Amino acid sequence: MATYYLFLIFLCQQTKVSGVTQLSIIEGEPISVNVCMPIEREDAVNWFKDREINANKLIVNSANRQSGNFSMDGTSGNLVIKQVNRKDAGLYTCQVVEKAKESHCIRTYDLNVYYMDSPILTSYTENYIFYCEWAEIYPDIKPDVQWIHNGDIRDTKTAKYNVITTNKTSMLMVHQVSENDFGNYACRITVETMAGNMSKTSNVGEIKHTDACSFDESSRSVRRISLDLWLIVIVCAAISFVCIVGVLWSAVNRRRQKNNGNTYQTSEFTSSITGPDNGDDLPVPPHPYISQPVIIPDVCDGMTWSTTMATIETDNMSLTWSGYDEVRN
Template identity: 90%
Template sequence: MATYYLFLLFLCQQTIVSGVTQLSIIEGEPISVNVCMSIEREDAVNWFKDREINTNKLIVNSANRQSGNFSMDGTSGNLVIKQVNRKDAGLYTCQVVEKAKESHCIETYDLNVYYMDSPILTSYTENYIFYCEWAEIYPDIKPDVQWIYNGEIRDTKTTKYNVITTNKTSMLMVHQVSENDFGNYACRITVETRAGNMSKTSKVGEIKHTAACSFDESSRSVRRRSLDLWLIVIVCAAISFVCIIGVLWSAVNRRNQTSEFSSSITGPENEDDLPVPLHPYISQPVIIPDVCDGMTRSTTMATIETDNMSLNWSGYDEVQS
């Protein structure tokens, strides 16, 4: 059948040859390449890889519409690639033979496939550093690098982060790590092409709570030491305060005792305040007022105690009323 379509090429009296049409696509996307002219059901369509019209280069045609990753639309005759691979880049030639008009057309397409490999993320969580590395990119230009934290793009222009980017790597360093920084990190590289923006995202790396244990423990240890120091200072201040109060209280008591002792030596200012002299064996006297014949008498009673006996004694002191 393929030989039949090629034979028709030599029988054609009119040939339409077009130039090379540039096509661009990003790897992994589908593409449909149009035929060089509108076709009828009876027309024959051949698609060749490269520019040669040769049976060895034939991919698909009206008789065989499927071959690997390539297929041909039965209605339009377009060449369809479901998922373009970087190996699919190159020249493709379309040939259409019209039986009724005894003419045919040939057109060549240059398929340009943009591609990049997914970046590789290397994490050093003990130092809170991530390395994003990429290998092959076409076109070979420096990509735009974005850092992603828990699925959201991170603003790395703040003092929280330090980013250093070269032609093939980008390093992210996280400063002053706290609990808000625990989670998944990834890098995304983007290149602008004629077919649109091409992006790839790395696998995730993680900063776990255990990775920052040393930092947390040291911080907590410093806080504990500070609290212990303040506690010691407060206790010492309280003890000093109590000691000062005790000293002042003792001084006041000594002063009061000294005053009482001085008063006991100098005696009372009025003779009436003098105490009644007692014999060493006489107990505390008891003064009993007695009124008789217009005279006021005070009776002094005392008890004289000796080793073997006790004597009672009373006396009267007359006082003019």
């Protein structure tokens, strides 16, 4: 037993232990992780998943060089992952046992995998709106969004487009659609990482000529309906205004009659015109140039009578206007 403990002490003294080495990779790319020391043919190489060195964590070694997505290069002893998956992120430990020198080395790697899914494009061509949506991205930061039309990246900072970007959605609105705007649309998201740029492109949406024509026709229909509604509103407002004015006028007249009580006034006038060559009297309409009337009051039996007289003279004719005003008290 003492010999066994002495052997463990000797082995620990001869073991080369390195710290944790950081590795970064983008999902879908291959990676080769180096062993902790150069190996000979007789040396044994073991690769473990996570930090623990035990049989349950062993993934590949010199005797079993292939296990699922993992493999080990027989010459170098490097761990090879042909296509890294996001689930492959974590700690990997390399152990090399050098039989000739009765020593071994251990090194741990921390594999950081950046990943993202392709964005999904949802199109509403009747309104010329496209929605670009993406899922969780590692690192979870807002990506740079580019809009592609028929394979070319569009400059969305012009008045032709309007882009609104939220947490995980970017909306593209196309204004004043013309024939040049027909075709396929897609969005591309890009994230800068320590391992390089990740970039994914969405599926394709399309604006067709028929979609634009149908939308224009529906817009014209909506405008016609709006004009008809405005016309109805204007007519109803005019009718309401006339009714209100009539009601107010009627109320004013009723109030006047109420204030006057039983007093009323009647007027009768006769007028005649005498021409220079014709002695017949002709009816004369009211004239705006009648001189100031002369009122001659006459009281009889409680009634007040007055005579209004006016005379207009011209070069060839004279007008005599006489009458009376009756005022009942």
